Amino acid sequence: MKAIRVSAAGGPEALRLEDVPEPTARAGEAVVKVDAAGLNYIDVYFRTGLYKTDLPFTPGLEAGGTVTAVGPNVTEVKVGDRVAYTGVPGAYAELAAVPAQRLVVLPAGVSTKQGAAAMLQGMTAHYLACTTYPLKAGDTCLVHAAAGGVGLLLCQMAKMRGARVIGTVSTEDKAKLARGAGADEVILYTQQDFEAEVKRLTGGRGLQVVYDSVGKTTWDKSLGCLAPRGLMVLYGQSSGPIGQIDPQILNAKGSLYLTRPSLFHYTATREELLQRAGEVLGWIRDGKLKMRMELEFPLKDAAEAHRALEGRRTTGKVLLVP
Ligand code: NDP
Numbered sequence: 001m002k003a004i005r006v007s008a009a010g011g012p013e014a015l016r017l018e019d020v021p022e023p024t025a026r027a028g029e030a031v032v033k034v035d036a037a038g039l040n041y042i043d044v045y046f047r048t049g050l051y052k053t054d055l056p057f058t059p060g061l062e063a064g065g066t067v068t069a070v071g072p073n074v075t076e077v078k079v080g081d082r083v084a085y086t087g088v089p090g091a092y093a094e095l096a097a098v099p100a101q102r103l104v105v106l107p108a109g110v111s112t113k114q115g116a117a118a119m120l121q122g123m124t125a126h127y128l129a130c131t132t133y134p135l136k137a138g139d140t141c142l143v144h145a146a147a148g149g150v151g152l153l154l155c156q157m158a159k160m161r162g163a164r165v166i167g168t169v170s171t172e173d174k175a176k177l178a179r180g181a182g183a184d185e186v187i188l189y190t191q192q193d194f195e196a197e198v199k200r201l202t203g204g205r206g207l208q209v210v211y212d213s214v215g216k217t218t219w220d221k222s223l224g225c226l227a228p229r230g231l232m233v234l235y236g237q238s239s240g241p242i243g244q245i246d247p248q249i250l251n252a253k254g255s256l257y258l259t260r261p262s263l264f265h266y267t268a269t270r271e272e273l274l275q276r277a278g279e280v281l282g283w284i285r286d287g288k289l290k291m292r293m294e295l296e297f298p299l300k301d302a303a304e305a306h307r308a309l310e311g312r313r314t315t316g317k318v319l320l321v322p
Pocket of ligand 1: 039040041042120121124145146147148149150151168169170171174213214217235236237238239240261262263264309310311312313314315316
């Protein structure tokens with residue numbers, strides 16, 4: 001079968017389409033024929049070597065497709081089930097062997113492509129808005145990169161929970177998309193000082209929570225946007241890592257809280273995975289959560305897809321189709 005392989009960390013050109021042996025289902029595993037793999041920023045971190053893994057490897061942590069085989073002791077799925085999953089490496093491929101515990105059977109009315117698009121970014125937005133800081137009416141939050149994959153979903157979920165949402169984006173076109181996803185205010189953080197704007201928009205009071213996935217270029221000012229005892233949720237580093245932190249900064253900025261969460265720890269048990277995925281997929285089925293599936297690339301063009309994501313040319317979800 002065909003798969004994208006990385007044999008040395010590097011730029012997008014490190015992603016090469018190769019022939020590899022077809023996987024078989026070992027005990028507890030199912031083989032999934034991949035209809036689409038989701039592109040996520042974490043794929044860039046693994047490709048560049050910012051996040052470490054053994055080489056060579058097949059990237060991709062999210063896919064949707066159909067079960068073609070199950071190994072011994074699999075009770076969660078059967079052959080023919082339409083499924084989606086995240087958190088298991090190797091999705092940039094025609095077939096993937098996945099621990100059945102990580103598979104979610106898709107509800108009727110949700111396509112395998114929607115499933116591929118929803119699992120990682122959708123459940124991330126869900127845990128950020130519902131668990132890390134359970135937003136409520138009266139809260140104001142900041143969502144950086146509000147027109148991105150996670151960003152558009154987080155804006156919608158924050159509004160569903162009754163919060164006021166301030167988004168940041170780099171262009172006017174992205175601002176329109178963020179507003180369409182429910183952002184009450186949108187700041188062009190490439191042109192405006194977003195800290196000063198947040199202070200103005202909150203009458204100097206500041207925010208209950210900042211969701212910061214941009215990292216290096218936003219971290220300092222993000223802290224300055226928070227109300228005393230507010231929560232800084234640093235959940236990514238699209239512009240680069242923030243480096244060392246002196247905890248004293250949290251005191252100086254108003255007894256702030258800081259967390260650096262990962263989806264893995266918010267879907268660690270099968271019960272929590274099914275609960276979180278079930279809610280997100282249910283909202284999609286019911287039309288309450290809109291997925292922007294902007295771009296599809298053939299699997300062989302994975303490098304081009306990475307260039308678009310890193311070049312800030314994408315909005316919403318990008319899929320790779322084998
Ligand atoms: P996005 O679709 O949000 O793409 C990244 C966006 O970041 C860009 O479109 C761009 O938006 C913004 N950005 C700002 N500065 C830069 C820069 N220097 N280079 C590139 N992009 C920049 O990606 P995802 O939705 O896949 O992921 C968003 C973030 O969330 C990532 O940092 C990712 O690692 C993180 N994440 C974390 C998870 C967790 O559990 N901790 C899980 C899922 C994602 P603009 O042009 O508007 O500035």
